[in-house]
Amino acid sequence: xxxxxxxxxxxxxxxxxxxxxxxxxxxxxxxxxxxxxxxxxxxxxxxxxxxxxxxxxxxxxxxxxxxxxxxxxxxxxxxxxxxxxxxxxxxxxxxxxxxxxxxxxxxxxxxxx
Amino acid sequence: xxxxxxxxxxxxxxxxxxxxxxxxxxxxxxxxxxxxxxxxxxxxxxxxxxxxxxxxxxxxxxxxxxxxxxxxxxxxxxxxxxxxxxxxxxxxxxxxxxxxxxxxxxxxxxxxxxx
Numbered sequence: 087x088x089x090x091x092x093x094x095x096x097x098x099x100x101x102x103x104x105x106x107x108x109x110x111x112x113x114x115x116x117x118x119x120x121x122x123x124x125x126x127x128x129x130x131x132x133x134x135x136x137x138x139x140x141x142x143x144x145x146x147x148x149x150x151x152x153x154x155x156x157x158x159x160x161x162x163x164x165x166x167x168x169x170x171x172x173x174x175x176x177x178x179x180x181x182x183x184x185x186x187x188x189x190x191x192x193x194x195x196x197x198x199x
Numbered sequence: 200x201x202x203x204x205x206x207x208x209x210x211x212x213x214x215x216x217x218x219x220x221x222x223x224x225x226x227x228x229x230x231x232x233x234x235x236x237x238x239x240x241x242x243x244x245x246x247x248x249x250x251x252x253x254x255x256x257x258x259x260x261x262x263x264x265x266x267x268x269x270x271x272x273x274x275x276x277x278x279x280x281x282x283x284x285x286x287x288x289x290x291x292x293x294x295x296x297x298x299x300x301x302x303x304x305x306x307x308x309x310x311x312x313x314x
C-alpha cells in the first residue's frame with residue numbers, strides 16, 4: 087500500500103516570497119501524484135497532477151511541482167505567493183489501476199503582508 | 200454548472216442516533232468516495248463505490264454505512280456505533296477511464312458535531 091508524508095505541517099511566508107511544500111511518498115509500484123488546496127470550510131480543489139511524461143508539472147494559480155522518482159518526492163513550489171494563497175495544501179498518491187487516493191496530513195501555508 | 204452537492208453543511212447528532220449525509224453529483228462520474236477529515240490527519244477513506252449497487256470499505260469503515268442505488272447519489276450514514284463522529288466529511292467523485300486515474304472532484308463538506 088502507498089503512503090504519503092508531508093514534511094512540514096506549517097509554513098509561514100511573506101507576501102511575494104517563494105514557497106516550497108515538501109511531499110515524499112512510498113509505494114512498491116508506479117504511482118500518480120496530486121496536489122490539492124483547501125480553503126477554510128471548503129472542499130479540496132485540484133492544483134496539479136502528475137500522470138506521466140514531463141516530470142515538471144504546472145498547475146493553476148502559478149503553482150508547479152516536480153516529480154523525482156529516485157527520491158520518491160513531489161514537491162510543490164510557487165515563486166511568489168499572495169495573501170490569497172493562505173490555505174491548507176494536501177499531497178496525494180494513487181497507485182496505477184487503483185482509484186483510491188492516499189493523502190498526506192496537510193501543510194498549512196500562512197502568507198503575511 | 201456541474202459539481203458535487205453535499206448537504207447539510209452543518210449537522211448535529213444526539214447520542215445513540217443515526218444520521219445521514221447526502222452527496223449528489225451531476226458530473227456523470229462513475230466512482231464516488233467518502234472521506235473523513237480530522238485536524239492534522241489529512242483525509243481518510245471511509246467507503247468508495249465504482250459502480251451502482253456496489254461499494255467497498257475504505258480504511259475506517261467501522262460505524263459507517265453507505266448505499267449506491269443511483270449513479271448520482273452516494274449517501275453516508277453515521278451510525279450510533281461510531282463513537283467519535285465529530286469531524287468534517289467530504290464526498291468526492293471521479294471518472295473511470297481505464298487509462299489514467301482521473302482526479303477526484305470534491306464537494307464542500309458536511310461538518311458533523313455531537314450534542
